[in-house]
Amino acid sequence: MPAYKLSVVVPLYNESENVNPLTEEIAAVLDPTGHDWELILINDGSSDDTVAKVTAVQTENPRVKLIDLQRNFGQTAAMQAGIDAAEGDLIVTIDGDLQNDPKDIPRMIDELIERDLDLLQGWRYDRQDKLVSRKIPSRIANKLIQKISGLELHDYGCSLKVYRASIVKQIRLYGEMHRFIPIWMATVTSPHRIAETKVNHRSRQFGESKYGISRTFRVIVDILAAFFFLRFRARPGHFFGIIGLMVGALGGLILTYLGFAKYILGEDIGNRPLLLVSSLLLVAALQFLTTGVLAEMLSRVFFQSTSTRSYVVRQAPKPLGKKDDNS
Missing domain, CATH: 1.20.58 (Methane Monooxygenase Hydroxylase; Chain G, domain 1)
Known part of the structure; x- marks a missing residue:
């Protein structure tokens, strides 16, 4: 498998206790792969000492970059900021709460390349969350999105995703549209280049969840907007x-x-x-x-x-070269 330039994007909001273990785990799984990589941590207006923790990590690992937003803009805006700053040919997004397992990243990268995909979505098959506050709202939202979009994915809300940078940079994320990234990707690439794979999911060890059942109602409105742009953006x-x-x-x-x-x-x-x-x-x-x-x-x-075209010419990412067998 050829080596690529990778950008790992992680939005953070009051996740100071997770900064050190998260960065250590990501470095441990990516260093042996032979890929050139960078870790972009976006502080989304945290009120704890998240920034101080990231700054300390930067002194030890020059691959770590910090984007400090002026206030809490939300996960979608933070994710877009990270994607805008990413320099890699492949972009990985992952939550900062340690519930996604960084060990899945190398396998997902290889799978995306082997299957010639533009987006590989994680599927939290054995989800470790509370039934009422997280699982039920997520299942309702996923079913609605499946019906509206026609994309047969099981877990749209999983933040662990791998993208081709040339494709994901063609879309813009607003509001709370991070859940609908597969739908927005379908506006610039073929649905058969969007797939999912089972990933490990862990229970939260530090901090508190920022989600609840009230998000389901906001998701319904966002689904309608996503459906409109998916089917009728140009007409x-x-x-x-x-x-x-x-x-x-x-x-x-x-x-x-x-x-x-x-x-x-x-x-x-x-x-x-x-x-x-x-x-x-x-x-x-x-x-x-x-x-x-x-x-x-x-x-x-x-x-x-805007000189925006009604079509997109596909451009494949260029590998950096073969991986060193001794790496």
């Missing part, structure tokens, strides 16, 4: 047009029925609620259709003004 008029035509057809059917009742059966329809409903449906249909036209115009202006 938003189709999204609004389909809704407008369906609403308009329903309003037209109701008006047809009312017309039959008035002119054939001789009934009085002036005070019937269906008349108001059908009128509102037709007005809503017109609004959806005009919104679709405006969205199409904005989409075309965006692609033309």
